Amino acid sequence: MKKALIITYYDSENYGAFLQAFATQEFLKLNGINAEILKYNSKTVKWLGGLYRLIKKPSIKDEKQVQYHNKMAEAVVNEQHRLKKNDGTGKFDVAILGSDEIWNVKNVSGAHDPFMFCRYKNAVKTISYAACAGNSAIKHLKCFPYAVGGIKALDAVGVRDDNTERLVKGIGRGDVVRVLDPTFLIDFGGYLPKRMLDEKYLFVYTYGLNSEQIEEIKKLAQAKKLKIVATGCYCEWADYNPAPTPFEWIRYIKDAEFVITSTFHGTVLSIQNRKSFAVYKSSSPKIQSVLKELSLLDRRVTAWNNLEELFDNGVEYSNIENIIEARIKASGDFLLSQFGKAIYTKPEKSWQNPVLTEPCYIARHKDRAVRWDSRSGGAFTAISDIVLADGGVVYGAQVNKDNFSVQHTRAVTKQERDKQRGSKYVQSDLSACLQNIKRDLVEDKTVLFTGTPCQADAVRTLADGIKKNNKLITLDFVCHGVPSPKVWEDYVNTYENVSEVNFRDKKAFGWGDHIETIVSNNKPIHKKVFTSFFHLDFISRPSCYECPYAQYEHFSDITLGDCWGLEKLASGFNDDDSGASMVFANTDVGRGLIKRALQSMDYIESTVANMKQPVMESCGMGTALPNPKREAFWKDYRENGIDFVKVKYLDNSFKHRIKEAIRPPHFIRFTIKKLLKKN
Numbered sequence: 174m175k176k177a178l179i180i181t182y183y184d185s186e187n188y189g190a191f192l193q194a195f196a197t198q199e200f201l202k203l204n205g206i207n208a209e210i211l212k213y214n215s216k217t218v219k220w221l222g223g224l225y226r227l228i229k230k231p232s233i234k235d236e237k238q239v240q241y242h243n244k245m246a247e248a249v250v251n252e253q254h255r256l257k258k259n260d261g262t263g264k265f266d267v268a269i270l271g272s273d274e275i276w277n278v279k280n281v282s283g284a285h286d287p288f289m290f291c292r293y294k295n296a297v298k299t300i301s302y303a304a305c306a307g308n309s310a311i312k313h314l315k316c317f318p319y320a321v322g323g324i325k326a327l328d329a330v331g332v333r334d335d336n337t338e339r340l341v342k343g344i345g346r347g348d349v350v351r352v353l354d355p356t357f358l359i360d361f362g363g364y365l366p367k368r369m370l371d372e373k374y375l376f377v378y379t380y381g382l383n384s385e386q387i388e389e390i391k392k393l394a395q396a397k398k399l400k401i402v403a404t405g406c407y408c409e410w411a412d413y414n415p416a417p418t419p420f421e422w423i424r425y426i427k428d429a430e431f432v433i434t435s436t437f438h439g440t441v442l443s444i445q446n447r448k449s450f451a452v453y454k455s456s457s458p459k460i461q462s463v464l465k466e467l468s469l470l471d472r473r474v475t476a477w478n479n480l481e482e483l484f485d486n487g488v489e490y491s492n493i494e495n496i497i498e499a500r501i502k503a504s505g506d507f508l509l510s511q512f513g514k515a516i517y518t519k520p521e522k523s524w525q526n527p528v529l530t531e532p533c534y535i536a537r538h539k540d541r542a543v544r545w546d547s548r549s550g551g552a553f554t555a556i557s558d559i560v561l562a563d564g565g566v567v568y569g570a571q572v573n574k575d576n577f578s579v580q581h582t583r584a585v586t587k588q589e590r591d592k593q594r595g596s597k598y599v600q601s602d603l604s605a606c607l608q609n610i611k612r613d614l615v616e617d618k619t620v621l622f623t624g625t626p627c628q629a630d631a632v633r634t635l636a637d638g639i640k641k642n643n644k645l646i647t648l649d650f651v652c653h654g655v656p657s658p659k660v661w662e663d664y665v666n667t668y669e670n671v672s673e674v675n676f677r678d679k680k681a682f683g684w685g686d687h688i689e690t691i692v693s694n695n696k697p698i699h700k701k702v703f704t705s706f707f708h709l710d711f712i713s714r715p716s717c718y719e720c721p722y723a724q725y726e727h728f729s730d731i732t733l734g735d736c737w738g739l740e741k742l743a744s745g746f747n748d749d750d751s752g753a754s755m756v757f758a759n760t761d762v763g764r765g766l767i768k769r770a771l772q773s774m775d776y777i778e779s780t781v782a783n784m785k786q787p788v789m790e791s792c793g794m795g796t797a798l799p800n801p802k803r804e805a806f807w808k809d810y811r812e813n814g815i816d817f818v819k820v821k822y823l824d825n826s827f828k829h830r831i832k833e834a835i836r837p838p839h840f841i842r843f844t845i846k847k848l849l850k851k852n
């Protein structure tokens with residue numbers, strides 16, 4: 174009989190950790206392999222984890238939370254006798270690293286362990302199965318040479334999610350295989366107790382909810398006449414708040430009318446039991462990944478008041494049964510093939526992200542005036558012109574002239590659309606236009622929604638819920654993040670009698686520079702204050718620092734951006750420094766629209782790979798790291814206001830002030846640059 178040793182964090186006190194270890198063991202056993210779990214005790218992990226918990230404020234302050242947590246941990250630990258443990262003695266055919274976040278090098282609280290990247294000395298082969306790097310990025314992985322070297326040295330690499338797949342490919346290992354979490358591999362039916370509760374109920378599995386979210390869940394339960402069973406944390410607001418064993422926990426899921434969760438294993442076990450469910454906090458890369466893989470992205474809670482809609486729509490498992498079954502089979506085959514048990518075909522070695530070879534146009538509007546009024550090359554105008562000419566409606570961000578806040582507006586004429594031109598570096602408010610978008614779609618109008626990738630994705634989800642075959646086209650851009658509207662409001666209010674604002678004054682300073690202009694008392698004032706807060710990564714929304722859209726794959730029909738690196742790609746194209754756009758399509762609808770729009774633009778065909786876009790290289794791990802002083806900045810900001818943080822956190826040196834005071838306008842600098850180039 175073949176022998177396997179499973180090396181994983183099996184004893185973390187949560188359902189997912191226990192169930193993944195148990196499922197791997199049982200799946201192998203069912204397939205005639207003697208599987209044991211390494212009685213693993215990492216000094217590094219325990220020591221670093223303990224140190225971290227000492228430094229960090231305890232997240233559980235409430236005594237009742239502590240009691241609940243202890244009860245839940247006990248229920249998990251009590252089931253650990255079901256895991257067959259080995260203290261590292263004997264020889265093994267295959268050592269299996271995983272599953273779960275064993276490669277999360279960014280995880281400071283649990284601390285990763287070099288051991289999880291190592292070939293096991295007493296095994297013929299060492300592989301990974303469903304390993305996950307959490308939200309680590311390639312830059313983090315590369316800080317640990319043993320991690321890179323270890324992964325490269327494995328006999329086979331099976332990973333659980335998009336991000337880990339990208340990281341492994343990024344370090345040059347093209348033969349990585351995507352597999353499902355091991356809890357998909359077995360049928361838990363035979364291990365489960367009888368139904369836990371006679372009443373019908375909603376099942377909530379979460380580590381915490383705010384009061385607004387609790388109210389929405391209560392509303393749903395009331396509307397559907399269901400009880401609420403909540404687990405994962407102390408929830409005095411639920412009808413029942415048990416601390417079940419892992420198998421009782423699955424039983425609760427199995428019999429629930431609907432599951433609401435924020436966790437990966439809550440999501441996976443809902444799918445495993447073919448339950449209708451809703452996931453919030455779905456920006457977690459591992460949750461996004463499994464939802465995407467199984468065509469279930471529409472189960473995300475995009476707004477809490479769409480909970481009832483998710484409940485009513487249910488999940489059409491019959492449509493995706495083939496996908497789920499095929500993925501389970503491929504995952505099982507991969508694991509068994511390591512023991513010579515099944516035929517498994519390896520994918521080709523060299524891999525390249527297919528988006529990189531997608532045609533990408535370096536383009537600028539033929540009309541010079543349009544270019545100067547736009548942030549980049551005016552591609553937005555060229556594309557939206559087509560939609561307007563076809564009788565469609567365009568939604569985009571516009572500055573409100575009354576208070577200089579930024580909102581999304583609806584345009585049916587070119588004049589209205591022109592007000593949406595240009596980048597506003599602040600979060601735009603969508604709330605007023607969502608009803609209009611719904612109405613337009615119901616009336617079968619073609620709608621072009623333009624905005625940040627997260628806004629476009631949310632509107633796409635909304636539209637799919639309103640009407641199948643709707644005529645929504647989405648356009649997004651490479652997005653570095655959106656700053657806080659509050660800071661923008663406070664900043665504008667530091668000036669008197671403001672009549673106009675420009676977040677990035679291209680006409681005055683050219684395409685490359687980033688200087689804001691505020692017209693105060695009829696005098697334009699050019700500054701780099703708000704811009705600097707933004708560029709120093711103090712004021713983007715917290716979600717932007719963990720943005721899953723910061724990657725090559727975009728979910729809109731069309732993606733735009735500034736065509737940085739243009740000089741090297743097409744010297745002379747931007748002869749007047751009015752800017753150039755990069756334009757690429759992500760769908761056939763996008764391709765068709767771009768083809769028509771290119772008629773009003775000068776363009777050169779290139780590929781996405783040629784674009785210089787650091788945000789797209791972030792593997793969905795956020796646009797940037799927040800400034801290390803961000804927390805202190807916000808504390809000071811809240812306590813002392815904008816003038817205080819301006820002095821404390823921005824460059825106020827004499828040299829900087831001189832530079833700010835002598836800022837020659839664009840035409841002078843551009844002419845000098847041109848003359849210097851000629852000579």
Ligand SMILES: Cc1cc2nc3c(=O)[nH]c(=O)nc-3n(C[C@H](O)[C@H](O)[C@H](O)COP(=O)(O)OP(=O)(O)OC[C@H]3O[C@@H](n4cnc5c(N)ncnc54)[C@H](O)[C@@H]3O)c2cc1C
Pocket residue numbers: 546547548549550551552553554568569570579593594595596597598599600601623624625650651652653654655656733734735736737754755786788
């Ligand atoms: C906050 C922000 C961050 C950006 N970060 C990058 C980056 O890192 N790299 C890069 O290459 N390009 C970035 N861009 C995109 C780029 O600056 C241009 O918006 C894009 O290339 C379109 O330019 P255009 O000349 O075709 O048309 P423009 O007329 O300039 O396009 C205006 C478009 O931008 C949208 N828009 C403007 N402000 C907002 C806002 N606050 N929220 C939502 N939508 C808005 C409008 O709805 C409209 O679709 C960013 C844009 C914004 C608004």
Ligand code: SF4
Pocket residue numbers: 625626627628652653654655714716717718720721722723796
């Ligand atoms: S960076 Fe990401 S989260 Fe932030 S606005 Fe852009 S798309 Fe949305």
